[in-house]
Amino acid sequence: xxxxxxxxxxxxxxxxxxxxxxxxxxxxxxxxxxxxxxxxxxxxxxxxxxxxxxxxxxxxxxxxxxxxxxxxxxxxxxxxxxxxxxxxxxxxxxxxxxxxxxxxxxxxxxxxxxxxxxxxxxxxxxxxxxxxxxxxxxxxxxxxxxxxxxxxxxxxxxxxxxxxxxxxxxxxxxxxxxxxxxxxxxxxxxxxxxx
Amino acid sequence: xxxxxxxxxxxxxxxxxxxxxxxxxxxxxxxxxxxxxxxxxxxxxxxxxxxxxxxxxxxxxxxxxxxxxxxxxxxxxxxxxxxxxxxxxxxxxxxxxxxxxxxxxxxxxxxxxxxxxxxxxxxxxxxxxxxxxxxxxxxxxxxxxxxxxxxxxxxxxxxxxxxxxxxxxxxxxxxxxxxxxxxxxxxxxxxxxxx
DNA sequence: CGCCAACCGGACCGCCCGGTCCGTTTATCT
DNA sequence: AGATAAACGGACCGGGCGGTCCGGTTGGCG
Numbered sequence: 364x365x366x367x368x369x370x371x372x373x374x375x376x377x378x379x380x381x382x383x384x385x386x387x388x389x390x391x392x393x394x395x396x397x398x399x400x401x402x403x404x405x406x407x408x409x410x411x412x413x414x415x416x417x418x419x420x421x422x423x424x425x426x427x428x429x430x431x432x433x434x435x436x437x438x439x440x441x442x443x444x445x446x447x448x449x450x451x452x453x454x455x456x457x458x459x460x461x462x463x464x465x466x467x468x469x470x471x472x473x474x475x476x477x478x479x480x481x482x483x484x485x486x487x488x489x490x491x492x493x494x495x496x497x498x499x500x501x502x503x504x505x506x507x508x509x510x511x512x513x514x515x516x517x518x519x520x521x522x523x524x525x526x527x528x529x530x531x532x533x534x535x536x537x538x539x540x541x542x543x544x545x546x547x548x549x550x551x552x553x554x555x556x557x558x
Numbered sequence: 559x560x561x562x563x564x565x566x567x568x569x570x571x572x573x574x575x576x577x578x579x580x581x582x583x584x585x586x587x588x589x590x591x592x593x594x595x596x597x598x599x600x601x602x603x604x605x606x607x608x609x610x611x612x613x614x615x616x617x618x619x620x621x622x623x624x625x626x627x628x629x630x631x632x633x634x635x636x637x638x639x640x641x642x643x644x645x646x647x648x649x650x651x652x653x654x655x656x657x658x659x660x661x662x663x664x665x666x667x668x669x670x671x672x673x674x675x676x677x678x679x680x681x682x683x684x685x686x687x688x689x690x691x692x693x694x695x696x697x698x699x700x701x702x703x704x705x706x707x708x709x710x711x712x713x714x715x716x717x718x719x720x721x722x723x724x725x726x727x728x729x730x731x732x733x734x735x736x737x738x739x740x741x742x743x744x745x746x747x748x749x750x751x752x753x
Numbered sequence: 754c755g756c757c758a759a760c761c762g763g764a765c766c767g768c769c770c771g772g773t774c775c776g777t778t779t780a781t782c783t
Numbered sequence: 784a785g786a787t788a789a790a791c792g793g794a795c796c797g798g799g800c801g802g803t804c805c806g807g808t809t810g811g812c813g
């Protein structure tokens with residue numbers, strides 16, 4: 364069945380995933396395998412024995428993040444204020460210490476989506492987006508035309524937008540997340556005419 | 559002074575810029591010089607005689623777009639409704655037929671900013687962002703804490719977010735632009751506490 | 754302790770990139 | 784038409800990438 368890994372293999376695998384997480388966080392999907400291996404203190408060959416492809420390695424890293432989002436989302440489904448819960452969720456998503464590009468999760472490349480577990484994890488993640496959004500909408504905290512997909516996409520933006528100022532204004536992304544959430548509120552809504 | 563180009567050189571230069579515009583629009587800044595040359599029907603060597611560097615070629619393309627934004631912005635500064643003018647400007651920016659990634663203009667790479675004309679054009683462009691935003695703010699159409707820089711950054715988002723759905727929902731980006739603009743309105747504003 | 758399979762890691766491959774070079778073509782001027 | 788400089792374009796270079804291979808190392812079991 365699941366063949367037991369040798370002790371050193373386990374150690375290396377852990378170091379590899381840690382290094383990959385850090386490196387993908389820093390450089391995005393274009394991070395190089397050689398650099399990840401160097402950072403993990405192992406050879407490039409070892410990387411490819413643990414994962415057949417760079418995309419499979421990326422997939423493993425993304426899975427963690429998606430599960431994390433999923434868990435926090437489920438927790439917040441139990442929060443009393445549905446609107447506040449949605450905002451809190453978006454902030455949690457943007458926060459990810461290792462500021463892994465959220466759009467790697469939300470709009471994942473075809474290659475990593477080809478890994479079946481990733482597709483499943485992404486589907487579960489979007490289900491949580493929907494659940495949180497439906498609840499907020501039912502509570503009248505967001506306007507009627509907002510969907511879970513909208514939330515998933517929109518919450519990716521602040522990270523990108525604020526990235527150039529991450530040094531001098533590390534909290535700028537929070538302001539943009541709040542701004543965008545305000546756009547979701549029913550108060551000043553001016554939705555486009557359908558068409 | 560400015561040495562006259564030979565007729566064929568002029569033709570090739572035009573074809574080159576057209577091809578570069580299309581290719582950068584389609585593939586972003588990672589478009590390859592070889593492909594641009596092929597598309598223009600010229601050799602790669604010719605590209606580098608007209609522009610010393612790929613970045614200089616990209617710079618030439620970006621300049622056009624920035625001037626276009628600048629012109630439309632100045633036109634809209636004369637529009638009666640300041641708030642409507644700002645929204646219209648954002649829509650114009652998102653529209654750019656060749657949907658050239660706006661963030662190439664707004665958060666240009668250090669390399670292309672090293673081309674002095676680009677830096678100047680970008681500064682003029684940001685000045686227009688500020689002018690339009692100041693006027694909208696003075697008219698009470700957007701909240702007090704919104705700056706021209708905010709507008710410049712935020713208006714880049716819809717293009718990215720809607721890109722994966724560009725095929726089946728080509729107008730989705732408009733909805734997001736409107737949503738984001740609603741977040742700028744004073745109506746339902748919930749700005750973050752300073753800090 | 755000694756053996757062997759599991760594991761390691763760096764040399765190596767093919768590919769594509771931005772950029773250079775130079776022998777060939779061609780527009781232009783007389 | 785012939786001369787000449789301008790312009791062309793593809794072969795070529797160095798570098799970095801993802802991925803492979805295989806001789807050397809090492810953990811774990813009998």
